[in-house]
Amino acid sequence: MSTASSGFKLSEWIFTTDHKRIGILYLIGSIAAFSLAGIMALLIRIEQAAPGPTIVSDAYTGGDQYNVWLYFHGAAMILGFLIPGLTGFAANYLLPLMIGAKDVAFPRINALSVWLFWAGIVVALLTFVVPDKPDIMWTGYPPYSITTAGNTALYVFTVHLIGFSSILASVNFLVTIIYMRAPGMGWNQLNMFVWSCFTALIIQLVFVPVLAAAVTLLLFDRYLGTHFFDPANGGDVLLYQNLFWFYSHPAVYVIFLPAMGIFYEIFATMAKNPIFNYKAAVYGGMCFIVLISGEVWVHHLYYSGMPDWLRIGQMVTTLLISIPVGLMTISLFGTLYKGSITFNIPMYYGTAALYLLLIGGLTGIPLAMTVMSVHLGETSFTHAHFHFIMGIFATFSVFAAVDFWFPKISGRMLNPAQGKLGFWLNFIGVNITFWPLFIIGVEGMPRRYWDYSQFPSHFAHYHKVATLGAFIVAIGMVLTISNWIISAIKGEKAPDNPWGSNSLEWTHTATPPGPGNFPKEVTVDADWTPYNYK
């Protein structure tokens, strides 16, 4: 940042409207959320390492303590880390640079978005301060969320703040992509990451208001005495579940799409190849996902007493998601074909992503089948599935993004040895953590249990192994994050385009880019693409 040279001034960061600084503010907030939620994950895993109370006080209050950790872990990972890490940090920092724009369309609204997000994080943190800690899980199903002694309002307000922030950001970026591309830049010349954000943000704009409405009704039922979800007075508990998943399934694409977008960028750059079958991935993959993302939510309600025909109808639509995802996967793998691949920290994560995408994606198929999910749903099989795709694949995409664009953002290089060691610990650790949970999941281990004495004793061995894995991941994460902090301060100076990329953020900006991004107005000609290495 050109501003970095003029010294650090807090007020410059607080009142900034520069998309790059706003991106960094998102990154700091989401990594803070990730770290805290990660500590919760360790507490959860220690508790599960053996049946009976391990670190909770006793069998009677244990549930209350554990449920707060689990609530915070889930809510902070999704709302505080993944969504802001991808459509907050990565989109903010990269979109204007990739399309050759000076900033986003509405820079002040952008500043409002990031501070709403921070406010959301602060409200979420009140979890640890209030006496009636929220314990309703990130899903917040009524009637429990209405009758519990825990604080439901904190959950609702966190969703409101972060949701409002997301809606503003969606409008802002969609307008930016539509109207602020460099002269000459056609839709088929856009970076994959730009397309992935474009499609993700459409989904976000359409569906977040539904979630906001659902939790608002929850608030009314809880504190104002309405009966939307109260069957004793003509309400319906399933209404909430439908509204919630009508948003929250599409939300996984708001995470999945930019995560894929990041790996496309890394693959094309490191393999020095164009994207394999670009149009198939963009139109047959991403755009197709936008079209069907709203028709599959019932797969979260396969055993919730929905009408049988709906459960079967949405089994078919859910399975059909494999078509766009399959096309995107083929493009990702195909980009390596006849490439010339350089292996560095981002590409280590990229290579791992091939495997993570397969495991996470394929284990989703039985869960898409109504009858399979009637046994596997709500077990640790489901838990391992969504960790592979969200907790690992998408999380690795955020880490890979920071590693890949680190030289651009900070002007310095990461310590490669520390980065690679961190990668290996993360990668080995997650496998040790989540494979055992697939196995006992098939045998019936339910999720959201802190005690499981009713099950065969060998479950405890699997849980112990999983806990060991979580600690390996924790060490890997500390190495990874400390590498960013230390290298940002005293890493080796980065050359302008260390990976030899052909994308505008590398070829046309200073490292790091100054205010206004581009020293000269950018125009591109008809055969420019960010992936044209020939």
Add this chain to the structure above:
Amino acid sequence: MKRAVSALVLTGLGLPAALADAAGAKVAVPDPAASWNHLWHDVLLDLFIIGIIFLAAGLYWVWKYRATRPGQIGTAPKLDKISAIGFAVVPAFLFMADDFYLAAKGWTVWNEYRDVPRNAMEVKVTGSMWSWNFEYDNGVSTTFMVDTKEGDGLVVPVGKPVVLRMTSTDVVHSFFLPDYRVKEDMMPGRVTYLWFNPVKVGETLATCAEFCGNRHSFMWTKVKVVSQADFDTWIAKKKQGA
């Protein structure tokens, strides 16, 4: 009536079944858990094949196409229009074919799960924070207390399908029978059902699979499958005791 119609339409298949039914003879009752296990193996095989193809290609390419000198660029051929369309349409149809294959298989087993055999024994189940209550046809009811583990739990005779009509008095719970590969949520204001086929004598468990607060992890109950004779004795004893 429905039977009569189907007997007319499917004379070959329907008629003998209708006759057997009318005569009160035993109809073959499917075993959904066994069908589930069977389907699970088919699905695993399917996933394994797809996974191996992609993983092998990915790993091979990662190894084969590593850069050998700095500044080297990729040599991927440019896709012409026909092959670009081909690489989209052909995989799309392959994926779709696999989707329909899995959907068809899944639907078959699903129908078994939802068609309750007519000779099924009905038990009403109510979930509460935190206990289970089971009510039999003949007025007998038992409760299983989650904290004290007092109560008989669900007791059923072997070889007779059981249909559970379920509801909840407070929050959402879920009746999950891991050994029978089935669960269904129980919630206030609605009645849901599931059925299972207890083919073997023995004791297993049902456990709550929908988050219900403090004692969620402890919310399980015994499920005892006993011989018909033992079941009758148990019912008789319950009737006296009640």
